[in-house]
Amino acid sequence: MESYQFINEKILDRFYEIIAAKTRNGFVITEQNEKLPYVVLSKEKKAINHAFHLFLSCITFGFWLFVWVYLILTFSFKKEILLAVDEVGNLFEDKCLSI
Numbered sequence: 001m002e003s004y005q006f007i008n009e010k011i012l013d014r015f016y017e018i019i020a021a022k023t024r025n026g027f028v029i030t031e032q033n034e035k036l037p038y039v040v041l042s043k044e045k046k047a048i049n050h051a052f053h054l055f056l057s058c059i060t061f062g063f064w065l066f067v068w069v070y071l072i073l074t075f076s077f078k079k080e081i082l083l084a085v086d087e088v089g090n091l092f093e094d095k096c097l098s099i
Contacts, residue, residue, distance in 0.1 A: 007089050012037065015085055018093075022083070030080070038084035040096060046075040 019039055023029065027041035048071055056064040080096035 007037065007085055011085060011089050011091065015083070015091060018083060018091070022081070027079075027081070036084070038082060041081050041083065043079040045078050048072060048076060 015037055019029070019041070022041050025043075027043045029039055030042045031040040032038075053064065053068040053071070057068060082094045082096050083091075084094075085091055
């Protein structure tokens with residue numbers, strides 16, 4: 001049985017544009033396959049200066065806590081995403097589970 005791939009140049013160009021945008025945003029390619037077009041991108045966690053944010057929270061009577069919690073939720077975890085083109089030609093992006 002033959003397998004047909006419905007991947008054309010327009011879809012591949014869009015695929016590589018998304019990869020370029022993600023790498024400009026700080027992601028690094030950790031795994032790539034050209035035959036089955038997929039890429040695993042990762043972004044390391046950033047260090048947060050908790051002493052500074054505690055100081056700002058005390059000065060602003062707790063209003064800075066909202067910013068501090070937001071920073072903890074967005075920057076303190078490693079992010080990995082899978083970007084791929086399936087056999088029909090659809091682009092999809094999925095979060096990878098990482099420990």
